[in-house]
Amino acid sequence: MEDTSRVGEARRHAAQLAEDCGLDETDAGRLALVVTELGTNLARHAVKGRMLLSPRPARREVEVIAVDEGPGILDLERSMGDGYSTGGTPGTGLGAVRRLSRHFDIHSSVPGGTVVLARVGTGVAQDSQAxxxxxxxxxxxxxxxxxxxxxxxxxxxxxxxxxxxxxxxxxxxxxxxxxxxxxxxxxxxxxxxxxxxxxxxxxxxxxxxxxxxxxxxxxxxxxxxxxxxxxxxxxxxxxxxxxxxxxxxxxxxxxxxxxxxxxxxxxxxxxxxxxxxxxxxxxxxxxxxxxxxxxxxxxxxxxxxxxxxxxxxxxxxxxxxx
CATH class of the missing domain: 3.60.40.10 (PPM-type phosphatase domain)
Known part of the structure; x- marks a missing residue:
C-alpha cells in the first residue's frame, strides 16, 4: 500500500472475495469500508504497509489483515475511541473498523509497528472447544x-x-x-x-x-x-x-x-x-x-x-x- 491509489485496487479485490464467499449486500458494504479505512491508514501513515485479504467461504466471511513496520500507535486506547481518525479517512478510525467487523483484534508496538485483524461476514462455522x-x-x-x-x-x-x-x-x-x-x-x-x-x-x-x-x-x-x-x-x-x-x-x-x-x-x-x-x-x-x-x-x-x-x-x- 505505497499510496492511496492502491486502496481502490484493494477494495475491488475485496468486492470479488465478498461475492465468492456469499456475503450479502450489507456485509459487502461493511467490508468495503473496512478495507478503505485500513488501506488509507497504511498508505498515509505506515512504513511498509501491507494489506492481506483472505476468503473464508466455509464461514461466509472475508479476513482482512493490515500490517506495517512502524511507527506504531502510542495511545492505542485513544485510537479506538469514537470520533478519532487518522486524518481524512471516510470512517471514524479504528473504532469504526471494530464496529463494522464480526471479529476484531489489534496489536501495536512503538516503533515496531501495528497489525490489525478484521473479519467481516456471518461467521457461520462453529469454533472449536479446544x-x-x-x-x-x-x-x-x-x-x-x-x-x-x-x-x-x-x-x-x-x-x-x-x-x-x-x-x-x-x-x-x-x-x-x-x-x-x-x-x-x-x-x-x-x-x-x-x-x-x-x-x-x-x-x-x-x-x-x-x-x-x-x-x-x-x-x-x-x-x-x-x-x-x-x-x-x-x-x-x-x-x-x-x-x-x-x-x-x-x-x-x-x-x-x-x-x-x-x-x-x-x-x-x-x-x-x-x-x-x-x-x-x-x-x-x-x-x-x-x-x-x-x-x-x-x-x-x-x-x-x-x-x-x-x-x-x-x-x-x-x-x-x-
Missing amino acids: ACTGAVSIAAPGERVCGDGWGFALHGDIAALVVADGLGHGPDAAEAAAAALEAFAEDPLASPSLLLERTHQRLRSTRGAAVMLLQADAATGTVRSAGAGNVMARLVSGVSDRAILGQHGTAGVTIRTPEEQSIPWPDHALLVVFSDGIESRWPAALLAPLLGRDPALAAAVLVRDHCRGRDDATVAVLRRKD
Missing part, C-alpha cells in the same frame, strides 16, 4: 500463486493441522501443496504418522513437498507430530519454547518409515508451524504479548519480522483455549 487458529501465507516475490499450503481441522478436544511446502515455488509447487492438503482433508483426525504415509503416496505424481502434520489433544494435554523436510514447529508459552522437527526427506520423493513423537501441550501455549520461508531462530519473546490474542496476529507478526523474502512463506498458529 483451540483457536490463524494463518498467514504469502507467495514468493514475482509469483502469483503460493507454493505453500496449510489446513486446520477442529473436532471437540482435538485440533489437527498441516503445513505443506511444495518444492521450489510457483504453480508446480502449489500443485504439490494442494495434494498434501487433499490427503489431510480426507481423514484429518487420523494419526500424524499415518497421514504422513498417505501424503507421501499421494504426492508421488508431483514434485514433492516438505510436510508437517500435528494433532493437539486438549483432553490429554499432548501434541503428536510427524513430518518430513524443513517445515518446522515450535510450541511457545510464557515459560517454555520447544522445537518440533520432522525427519529428513521429501514427501512424494523419498522418506523413511514415518516416525511420530508426542510432547506435552502446555496451557495457553501457541503451536506455531512455519515453512522455510520464515527464519527459524525468531525470539519466543516476540510472541509473548500475543499469547492470549487471536492467533492470526502472531502469524502476521512472524511473517512481517522474519520472512526471508525470497521464497513462499507460511505461518499457521494454534492457540490452546483457557
Whole structure:
C-alpha cells in the first residue's frame, strides 16, 4: 500500500472475495469500508504497509489483515475511541473498523509497528472447544500463486493441522501443496504418522513437498507430530519454547518409515508451524504479548519480522483455549 491509489485496487479485490464467499449486500458494504479505512491508514501513515485479504467461504466471511513496520500507535486506547481518525479517512478510525467487523483484534508496538485483524461476514462455522487458529501465507516475490499450503481441522478436544511446502515455488509447487492438503482433508483426525504415509503416496505424481502434520489433544494435554523436510514447529508459552522437527526427506520423493513423537501441550501455549520461508531462530519473546490474542496476529507478526523474502512463506498458529 505505497499510496492511496492502491486502496481502490484493494477494495475491488475485496468486492470479488465478498461475492465468492456469499456475503450479502450489507456485509459487502461493511467490508468495503473496512478495507478503505485500513488501506488509507497504511498508505498515509505506515512504513511498509501491507494489506492481506483472505476468503473464508466455509464461514461466509472475508479476513482482512493490515500490517506495517512502524511507527506504531502510542495511545492505542485513544485510537479506538469514537470520533478519532487518522486524518481524512471516510470512517471514524479504528473504532469504526471494530464496529463494522464480526471479529476484531489489534496489536501495536512503538516503533515496531501495528497489525490489525478484521473479519467481516456471518461467521457461520462453529469454533472449536479446544483451540483457536490463524494463518498467514504469502507467495514468493514475482509469483502469483503460493507454493505453500496449510489446513486446520477442529473436532471437540482435538485440533489437527498441516503445513505443506511444495518444492521450489510457483504453480508446480502449489500443485504439490494442494495434494498434501487433499490427503489431510480426507481423514484429518487420523494419526500424524499415518497421514504422513498417505501424503507421501499421494504426492508421488508431483514434485514433492516438505510436510508437517500435528494433532493437539486438549483432553490429554499432548501434541503428536510427524513430518518430513524443513517445515518446522515450535510450541511457545510464557515459560517454555520447544522445537518440533520432522525427519529428513521429501514427501512424494523419498522418506523413511514415518516416525511420530508426542510432547506435552502446555496451557495457553501457541503451536506455531512455519515453512522455510520464515527464519527459524525468531525470539519466543516476540510472541509473548500475543499469547492470549487471536492467533492470526502472531502469524502476521512472524511473517512481517522474519520472512526471508525470497521464497513462499507460511505461518499457521494454534492457540490452546483457557
